Structures are given as C-alpha cells and as structure tokens.
Amino acid sequence: MKQIDLMRELSRKTDTKVLLMVLDGLGGLPVKEFGGKTELEHAKTPNMDRLASEGALGLHDPIAPGVTPGSGPAHFGLFGYDPIEWNMGRGVLETLGIGFELKPGDVAIRTNFCTLDDKGLITDRRAGRIPTPKCSELCEFLDKNIKMEGVKTFIRAVRDYRGAVVLRGKGLAGNVADTDPQVTGKKPLPAKALDAKSRKTARLADEIVAQAHKLLKGKAPANGFLLRGFSEYRKYPSFEEIYNLNAACIAVYPMYKGVSRLVGMTVIPARETFDDEIKTLEKHWKDHDFFFMHYKPTDARGEDGNAQGKVEMIEKFDQKLDRVRKLKPDVLIITGDHSTPTQLKSHSWHPVPFLMCGPAIRADSGKTFGETACAAGSLGRIPATSLMPLALAHAGKLLKFGA
Ligand code: ZN
Numbered sequence: 213m214k215q216i217d218l219m220r221e222l223s224r225k226t227d228t229k230v231l232l233m234v235l236d237g238l239g240g241l242p243v244k245e246f247g248g249k250t251e252l253e254h255a256k257t258p259n260m261d262r263l264a265s266e267g268a269l270g271l272h273d274p275i276a277p278g279v280t281p282g283s284g285p286a287h288f289g290l291f292g293y294d295p296i297e298w299n300m301g302r303g304v305l306e307t308l309g310i311g312f313e314l315k316p317g318d319v320a321i322r323t324n325f326c327t328l329d330d331k332g333l334i335t336d337r338r339a340g341r342i343p344t345p346k347c348s349e350l351c352e353f354l355d356k357n358i359k360m361e362g363v364k365t366f367i368r369a370v371r372d373y374r375g376a377v378v379l380r381g382k383g384l385a386g387n388v389a390d391t392d393p394q395v396t397g398k399k400p401l402p403a404k405a406l407d408a409k410s411r412k413t414a415r416l417a418d419e420i421v422a423q424a425h426k427l428l429k430g431k432a433p434a435n436g437f438l439l440r441g442f443s444e445y446r447k448y449p450s451f452e453e454i455y456n457l458n459a460a461c462i463a464v465y466p467m468y469k470g471v472s473r474l475v476g477m478t479v480i481p482a483r484e485t486f487d488d489e490i491k492t493l494e495k496h497w498k499d500h501d502f503f504f505m506h507y508k509p510t511d512a513r514g515e516d517g518n519a520q521g522k523v524e525m526i527e528k529f530d531q532k533l534d535r536v537r538k539l540k541p542d543v544l545i546i547t548g549d550h551s552t553p554t555q556l557k558s559h560s561w562h563p564v565p566f567l568m569c570g571p572a573i574r575a576d577s578g579k580t581f582g583e584t585a586c587a588a589g590s591l592g593r594i595p596a597t598s599l600m601p602l603a604l605a606h607a608g609k610l611l612k613f614g615a
Contacts, residue, residue, distance in 0.1 A: 228542035237511030238548025253582035255526040259533035260581040267569025269578040269589025286549035292600030301443025309466030314445040322441040325434035340433035385409035386444035450476025463506035514552030
C-alpha cells in the first residue's frame, strides 16, 4: 500500500495543530571562514537551539540520496507525496500560485518577457527586469489581442518580468521543451514537442509567440516572449482527503502558493516580509489545524554564494520564533526543502537538517540546530515523505494499524 493510501486510512480529525516551517535551501556545507561550521551552525539561533534541545533532530533526503531537487518536487516530498510520482511542472505551479483556476487538461506555461534586437536575437533574457505593473499592462494587452483558433488562451502577470500562459482546449499535453535558449545572442527556440501527444501544444505555442512578437514590436525592453515550464494540470488528492487536515499556506512567492493550492491548502494572503508572515500566522492560528510557512531568503543567499548573508537570514528567522512558541503548536517542524550550499551557488543533494518538537516528542541529546547535530539526531536520516506521518503521529492524529 502506498503511503498516501495508508494515511487516508489511519488519519483522523483532532483539535491538535501542526506547524511546518520551511527555510528554503537551508542545508549547507562547512565554511572555512566559520571554522568549519555551516551557516546554520555558525548563526546565532537561541530559539532554534532551545527547540532542538526540547525536541528531536534528524536529516531528510528530499527525493532520494544523491538526487538534487527543484523546490517544487522538494515540497511535494515534505507534504508526503512521492515526489517522483507526483511531480508537477513550474507552469502549473506558478499559475495556481497567482490564484488562476486551472481545469484538468489545461496546459500552463511560464513566460519571460525578454529583449530582442532588430535581427530577433535575445539581448536580455529578463527585459531589463521590468517591474510588475509594466508586466501586468503587457500581459493584459496580449491577453486581449492574441487570437487563436480552437483553443482558449489566458495570459497573466506573475511578478517582475514573469507571466503565465494557459491553453485550454481539446488534445493538449504538456511535454514540450522550453523556448528559452538560456543565453543571449540567440533567437528564441521553436517549441519542440517531446512526445506525439504534445505536438498540438507545441504548434499553438509557436503561434502564440509569433503573435506576441508582432504585438510587442516597438515595446522594448519587453519586445520578446519566452516560454518555459510547460505542464498539464491534473487534480491531486488533497490534505483534507489524505490527512483529514484543514491546511493553510503562508508564503510570499507564487510557486510555493501553487504547490500548496495543488494539495488543497488554503493560501492565506501575506505581504512581503517574514514579519508579515508571522502576523498572518498569529491572526489565523485558530482557523486551521495545519500550517505550512515558507521562508525564501536563505535559498536566495545560497544561490548568490553569500555565506555571511545566509547566516544573517537564518538569524533573522530565529528572532521571530518566540512568537511562534507562544502559539504552542502540538508539533513544530523546522527544516529546509533542500540544501543550497553557498560554495555550490545552487541546490544540492545533501540531506537536509530538521527539528521536530512538541509535547509528545521524545527529546534526544541534540542541543543545537545544525547539520552535525542533526546527523546524530534520534530521528535518523529519513526520506522527506516520512515527515508528515511523523508529524501526524506526534499530534495524535493517526490511528493504530491493524488489530
Ligand atoms: Zn527550494
């Protein structure tokens, strides 16, 4: 039996509350300047250290040992969905993240405005990072003026120079390669179907790009249109169906809201800062029995290779935790979705530290929250998908299996 079917059978509704806090890209590697400590170990984190000494520690593998995950699949793993079986492309995740109502069979695509020269070569893949209001204006203009036969198209702004395109019609599939060549000095690539079912989508995508380029003529720096993350929407079993949880998401970035909506969480609007996220959590604490909170700055500093910056972002997160403590969650998990070592400036395969605390948790000898302490923690090294069952069990939400 698969884990989600087992959870469907064993989970029950209770009054207890679970809080899952994810610092994106939390895991790191030893930094020479920090005397061989990681950013998490070097950071001053009195609140997380206290939680670590009251609770239990461990490491999780987001997908499988050795596999470097994207943030999307890494979150499916944290939510207890086998990330290989339940993976979903960025187009769908970002489109759901802006609140667009997708229907099964829709194909959703991420789009970037870019700058093209007179020969049609890309000179800036991000169109000078046009601000969101400009992007909204251009998306509305294209949405109104692009006319396709036999298929409905929707074009929406996401953030900065990024938008989303949705195709709705018969016979569409999402297995199409990106048209973004990833470098400047080249023309956008034609859309290439990667299987026979996706040929119609690729043809329509080329047609949309051709119309967009005509319409955007003279609108430099945003006179080009690149398509990425083609994906076909399908419905996922929800947190309510699997876990009997009335779950909520508090996140700033659209993709994380999208992953959460896909699994049936209520996305509570929060403004830009972590302080806003905490305020939102406090305000809605009574309304839900599961909360997922996402914190992005740790991953951004990791990708920049900025070790000191990552330390500061971890400390900033820690400073707010006394307010979380006051809410008295029955189970609190603090972890990352994957590692983003500053030395690699990218996501990596390294297992990710986590701490779990609450009244029913047997404390281990770990006294600080860090990679080394977690490697010695009593919860061991487990797949990310095991975190949800452990959280539910410790919150008294799982019935006995068998007689
Ligand atoms: Zn991530």
